Amino acid sequence: PPTPTSHGEVTIREAWQSFFAILQTFLRPRLKCIDGELCLITGAGGALGRLFALEFAKEGAHLVLWDCNAAANEQTARLVRELGVRVHTYTVDLSKRQSIYETANRVRTEVGHVSILVNNAGVVAGRRLLDCPDELLERTLLVNCHALFWMTKAFLPRMKEQNHGHIVTVASALGLFSTACVEDYCASKFGAVGFHESLTHELIAEDLNGIKTTLVCPYIVDTGMFAGCEIRKELRSIIPPLEPLYTVQQSMKAILAEQQMICIPRLMYIPFLARACFYQGDKCMLPFIKNIEMKTSNGHTKLC
Numbered sequence: 001p002p003t004p005t006s007h008g009e010v011t012i013r014e015a016w017q018s019f020f021a022i023l024q025t026f027l028r029p030r031l032k033c034i035d036g037e038l039c040l041i042t043g044a045g046g047a048l049g050r051l052f053a054l055e056f057a058k059e060g061a062h063l064v065l066w067d068c069n070a071a072a073n074e075q076t077a078r079l080v081r082e083l084g085v086r087v088h089t090y091t092v093d094l095s096k097r098q099s100i101y102e103t104a105n106r107v108r109t110e111v112g113h114v115s116i117l118v119n120n121a122g123v124v125a126g127r128r129l130l131d132c133p134d135e136l137l138e139r140t141l142l143v144n145c146h147a148l149f150w151m152t153k154a155f156l157p158r159m160k161e162q163n164h165g166h167i168v169t170v171a172s173a174l175g176l177f178s179t180a181c182v183e184d185y186c187a188s189k190f191g192a193v194g195f196h197e198s199l200t201h202e203l204i205a206e207d208l209n210g211i212k213t214t215l216v217c218p219y220i221v222d223t224g225m226f227a228g229c230e231i232r233k234e235l236r237s238i239i240p241p242l243e244p245l246y247t248v249q250q251s252m253k254a255i256l257a258e259q260q261m262i263c264i265p266r267l268m269y270i271p272f273l274a275r276a277c278f279y280q281g282d283k284c285m286l287p288f289i290k291n292i293e294m295k296t297s298n299g300h301t302k303l304c
């Protein structure tokens with residue numbers, strides 16, 4: 001820390017340092033090296049999880065892959081092994097706290113200590129609230145939100161001991177603003193965003209500057225998760241669904257740059273900021289955009 005001769009001197013120097021740090025973030029962020037780190041990815045059998053696994057493998061990380069779908073998870077592991085990377089798979093139900101803690105213990109004894117945690121697994125009920133069985137709504141909250149607590153409680157202690165680690169939360173643009181008929185999903189992703197923010201504050205308050213956090217908030221990605229939602233032409237022309245690989249590559253850049261948050265595409269910052277400025281409960285969050293909605297092809301969901 002600087003040893004100032006006057007309070008003013010420190011303030012000016014710190015202001016310049018902050019200014020250059022911000023400038024650097026926008027110009028050409030330095031990317032960290034994760035070669036040899038142990039990275040755990042949840043939902044690794046899914047579309048984004050698999051791509052995350054491949055990207056982390058290319059960066060030289062060893063991998064621990066979790067998914068409830070054993071076959072899909074193994075397929076990801078096979079692809080990763082082809083890159084010559086050490087990988088371990090675990091079949092786990094993230095909606096069950098005990099399953100998470102037991103599997104975390106196994107990882108610690110069988111593989112080692114995780115230094116990068118990518119909380120990627122997610123589900124959506126995809127039904128109108130009153131048509132949706134309670135269990136399905138509950139599952140979304142358990143997998144998308146509660147599991148973040150248990151995963152972090154399982155792996156953060158060692159990161160704290162070492163003051164080293166990275167916790168990535170794959171949330172969604174629907175964690176920053178909302179739309180109709182995805183109450184379970186929005187609630188869980190708003191929860192994920194709140195979790196990430198509070199955890200980040202806690203780490204800073206405890207001076208644990210070696211543990212980084214990154215929040216990932218993508219718009220719809222072409223993975224099948226929202227396949228039942230047909231996006232209206234108007235909206236599709238403003239912004240088409242994202243390519244999975246593009247989404248993961250942008251996320252990786254943010255993670256390696258130790259960026260605290262990324263919206264993909266950047267356009268998603270606009271409804272997020274607009275909501276913060278204009279939100280009035282029943283009123284459109286963006287008063288200058290009217291009647292933009294998504295129709296479903298299977299009748300499950302209607303997002304507007």
Ligand SMILES: NC(=O)C1=CN([C@@H]2O[C@H](COP(=O)(O)OP(=O)(O)OC[C@H]3O[C@@H](n4cnc5c(N)ncnc54)[C@H](OP(=O)(O)O)[C@@H]3O)[C@@H](O)[C@H]2O)C=CC1
Pocket residue numbers: 042043044045046047048049066067068069072092093094095120121122123143170171172173217218219220221222223224225226
């Ligand atoms: N796709 C999109 O449009 C967007 C996705 N996101 C977020 O990105 C993340 C990844 O999404 P995506 O790759 O599209 O989704 P996928 O459905 O392709 O992948 C999710 C993976 O998580 C697994 N999973 C589901 N429930 C559990 C559970 N209880 N325990 C363990 N594993 C489980 C799934 O298994 P199974 O297939 O057997 O259910 C699947 O392999 C999610 O958090 C999602 O909310 C954010 C913005 C947009």
Ligand SMILES: CC1=C(/C=C/C(C)=C/C=C/C(C)=C/C=O)C(C)(C)CCC1
Pocket residue numbers: 171172173174179218219220221226235238239271286289292294303
């Ligand atoms: C693009 C866009 C909009 C719609 C966003 C939607 C509908 C996002 C849905 C995201 C999903 C389903 C994410 C899943 O995780 C607005 C706010 C109408 C106006 C500004 C531009």
